[in-house]
Amino acid sequence: MPERSESESRRLLKRLRDTLAAPGGGQARLDSITHHIADSMRSQVCSIYLFRDPETLELCATEGLRREAVHQTRLRLGEGLVGRVARTGRPINTANAPAQPGFRYMPETGEEVFPSFLGVPIQRVGEKLGVLVVQSRDAREYSEDEVYGLEVVAMVLAEMAELGAFLGNEAQPSTHRFPAVFRGATGQEGAAEGQVWLHEPRVVITNPVGDDPDKELARLTEAVAMLRQTVDQMVATADVSGGEGEAVLEAYRMFANSRSWLRRMEEDIDRGLSAEAAVEKEQSQTRARLESAADPYLRDRLHDLDDLSNRLLRILTGQGSDTGSAMPANPILVARNIGPAELLDYGRRLRGVVLEEGSVGSHAAIVARALAIPLVVHAARITTEALNGDPILVDGDTGVVHLRPEDSVAAAFRDKIAMQAEAQKLYAGLRTLPATALCGTSVKLFMNAGLMADLPSLDGSGAEGVGLFRTELQFLTRTRVPRRSELARMYAHVMEHAHGKPVVFRTLDIGSDKVLPYMKRIDEPNPAMGWRAIRVGLDKRGVLQMQLQALIRAAAGRALSVMFPFIADAEEFAQARAMLAEQMEREAAMGHAVPTELRVGAMLETPSLAFAAPSFFRSCDFVSIGGNDLKQFFYAADRENERVRRRYDTLSTPFLNLIQMIVDRCTAEGVPVSFCGEDAGRPAEAAVFAALGLRQLSMRPASIGPVKSLIRRIDLSALRQVLDEERARGATCLRPAVTAFLAQARSPA
Incomplete structure (x- = not known):
């Protein structure tokens, strides 16, 4: 790619990082970000749409569209070109937006004079956060280089959102702070109050932008070498011989040694991302592709991808599974999924279990029943929202989980637990x-x-x-x-x-x-x-x-x-x-x-x-x-x-x-x-x-x-x-x- 493009990309990311560090509210940061992106890409319009709820996108900031449309224009997931980008997790790039299937005209924005449209998803490891859009008066398609550059920018925006850069904006809920309710399915009845203990603590990237590409490339190369050595040892010592188990491990090793996987991350670093952000960008985009695959084998490879990427991120950040924090006295285990042997390792120390996946007849459910601990499955996105130590209530009778509950909810829940304890005495x-x-x-x-x-x-x-x-x-x-x-x-x-x-x-x-x-x-x-x-x-x-x-x-x-x-x-x-x-x-x-x-x-x-x-x-x-x-x-x-x-x-x-x-x-x-x-x-x-x-x-x-x-x-x-x-x-x-x-x-x- 041309040297000017590389330099411009890195300059833009540094401006975004400076915006993150500058004082001011969430709306001011969003406004500044859209201005910098439009200026860098020489586009007349840059807009940021964020999810107001899981089904609704809201225009939260814009450079070039009418200001009065901000926080007024909303689209359903899948509606219009912006909604399609959010639903599919893939970019849309067109020189004639009105001619595209599903186009929705929004007169309050004044966008009719900008036929060129490029929208990329703002996402983080399966979590959809919003859509980043640039538009131009010239009827043209954006180049592959420009699409790639905007995806890199979207990755940084996702990390900024994770770090709370947009808190205070009315359309962006305050993550990891306010109460959240998750409705899943009952895996095992019972009620429990405790604190979150994440089975695999989430890696937090605090440096999405890399100042020195050579240094970041060296960090990535060293971390990948360590990852491959770990995987080789795991394959060599695994207690399997022949059959599908051995084949799965070999496929896992091939993934870890994939040259194309490493090359794409190196290109992201050239664009200005840190090594950690490059790993997570590749993880997010590959995840979006595999989630929509019709082949169940390809969808199953998501677990390999997530595990390898998380291992690599822990090597880079030093945020291992053992974070050094002590398990609380009343732990509620929160995980995407967990095997029966892993759950047995925790034993009766747990007060309850909450899983994003799992099923009422899964191995984990059987073990949870054996341990007599409440279990809720299908609690979508809870691993994204929960942090170690968060107060949490698990109602296995109704399949409802309260994360960081309000005092009134917690009080009513404790009354329920007390009534159950009295019944058990009877x-x-x-x-x-x-x-x-x-x-x-x-x-x-x-x-x-x-x-x-x-x-x-x-x-x-x-x-x-x-x-x-x-x-x-x-x-x-x-x-x-x-x-x-x-x-x-x-x-x-x-x-x-x-x-x-x-x-x-x-x-x-x-x-x-x-x-x-x-x-x-x-x-x-x-x-x-x-x-x-x-x-x-x-x-x-x-x-x-x-x-x-x-x-x-x-x-x-x-x-x-x-x-x-x-x-x-x-x-x-x-x-x-x-x-x-x-x-x-x-x-x-x-x-x-x-x-x-x-x-x-x-x-x-x-x-x-x-x-x-x-x-x-x-x-x-x-x-x-x-x-x-x-x-x-x-x-x-x-x-x-x-x-x-x-x-x-x-x-x-x-x-x-x-x-x-x-x-x-x-x-x-x-x-x-x-x-x-x-x-x-x-x-x-x-x-x-x-x-x-x-x-x-x-x-x-x-x-x-x-x-x-x-x-x-x-x-x-x-x-x-x-x-x-x-x-x-x-x-x-x-x-x-x-x-x-x-x-x-x-x-x-």
């Missing part, structure tokens, strides 16, 4: 009492588990046993397949810590949202209905056989209960049971102690199995209704999709009729049947299940107290009569009648 007093209704009917309440950390809750919650032990967590938290001896020791510890109470071990339930890090990922259009659970076990027989051997050896002469997940056809259960019988014979032949009693059950999670032949039910020692999957398949509503999963009520007549049919069929064949899932832990739903004839429910430990309290307060036979009457009169949903019944019983549900 439930603790019921721990040793049976869940026996006023009519004399008793219901056994079991807990779900998946970690050794769960087991202390067995006695404290009053559970009568473990109705579901998820064995997949021992596979998900490792970088390699666990050894049979390791699994046998772990299963034996579970049985010992149960102190004679029954434990039902569910065999490996992987696939769908549970992908092992060392197993080849299968790209399926609908993984929840794809190659998962028992389907994987019957195809990958070696893994299932090894797990069954470990369970048999762990029992070591004790009773053993094994349950096979996601049975959709009776033949699948027959094959799995036959495999277990083979392993029993094998272990006995080898002289190993076999279980004194073996109970083999099926998890009924697909509507097809509810209609199986009577011989299937007779072949089971027990059946467990997997309510989470059964409900999503019954309604064809993905339970990970917030738009549809809440449309369908568990207490609707069609779903309860299905539950009633399953209970009746099991009863007719003399097969014990239980209900396992989120709904079992909701008092009203649990009472209805018990009224329909279910005598065993399995839920998270914290739900046992509220469910037991309700059952002991009501007459299940009277509730059954209400259900039958409502169904007979054609009610489509029984919740109103159930709610009225419980209100009359003065139940706390």
Whole structure:
């Protein structure tokens, strides 16, 4: 590029830096910035549009358009050329703006005499801040060099906004200072108050402009060399061999060694950016391109890009993951996403967890339930807004997070926590009492588990046993397949810590949202209905056989209960049971102690199995209704999709009729049947299940107290009569009648 252009670019950036350092309010800085940019680019117009809210852009400063339009002209995201730039994250460069698709004429600005238009996004690592526009009377397209230069300027503006340069301007909210509310989805119920602890603290760039390009290039070169050395060591020591895991690490290393990646950052430094700002500009622009890619593989590379860029930024700034600050006494973990092993490392120190991504059925959600800590997922942009130490309230019951809450909100929230604590004291007093209704009917309440950390809750919650032990967590938290001896020791510890109470071990339930890090990922259009659970076990027989051997050896002469997940056809259960019988014979032949009693059950999670032949039910020692999957398949509503999963009520007549049919069929064949899932832990739903004839429910430990309290307060036979009457009169949903019944019983549900 020409030397004059380089010098002019650096001069402009230095002027912007001086503007940042000068005294004055946010509006004065914006006005000065537009003047400097227009002058430097020899354009008659420069305008800055910033987001007033996530869907609305506002003209916040201009040089060349009518001043009275400032803070008056607004566009929706995607509206007009400015809105298109904001939505796509890509520049628009045209010599004839009115001829462009989607052009919106804004007469109050007086822009009709400026046909040339160049707009670039102001963005920072996935966060859209606004749009920077230059316009000219000459009908011309701006050169590639000018487009590139304006993108560099936009990067500096993004960093200036992050540093608070525009605070005080009415259209630019004061970041990191005022209260913010994030509405996500419930991953684990509960409420917690604490302080933010960022899983990966955000790197703050305080020097977006570089004075000495040679010095900045040298810093970048040294940092990239350190990064590549770190990545090489990571690949060399990773506990993976072959398969997709090794391929992913090699792709990661190739990204780190990409010459084009380094060249683009070097060009940004030539333009006047500091090494840190050049890294972040490349990260932001590549992220914008990959986010819009149709290929899911390319979108998945975002994680590689972000991780590499963040590592490089930490090397350059010295702002490592270990910032030197101590974890607060009441930490609320805030992260974009987190794996189960990382979450386990934090353990019970955490008061709660908030994730930008994740899902209600993710590994992190399972671990959060095991640790009994509130979890909110899909809290968009919270890692951008939160800083370490910020006060934060997490309402896992409603999926709402309050960051830097107002005093009135905090006070109301503390009242809620106090009420919950009082309720827990009441439930603790019921721990040793049976869940026996006023009519004399008793219901056994079991807990779900998946970690050794769960087991202390067995006695404290009053559970009568473990109705579901998820064995997949021992596979998900490792970088390699666990050894049979390791699994046998772990299963034996579970049985010992149960102190004679029954434990039902569910065999490996992987696939769908549970992908092992060392197993080849299968790209399926609908993984929840794809190659998962028992389907994987019957195809990958070696893994299932090894797990069954470990369970048999762990029992070591004790009773053993094994349950096979996601049975959709009776033949699948027959094959799995036959495999277990083979392993029993094998272990006995080898002289190993076999279980004194073996109970083999099926998890009924697909509507097809509810209609199986009577011989299937007779072949089971027990059946467990997997309510989470059964409900999503019954309604064809993905339970990970917030738009549809809440449309369908568990207490609707069609779903309860299905539950009633399953209970009746099991009863007719003399097969014990239980209900396992989120709904079992909701008092009203649990009472209805018990009224329909279910005598065993399995839920998270914290739900046992509220469910037991309700059952002991009501007459299940009277509730059954209400259900039958409502169904007979054609009610489509029984919740109103159930709610009225419980209100009359003065139940706390």
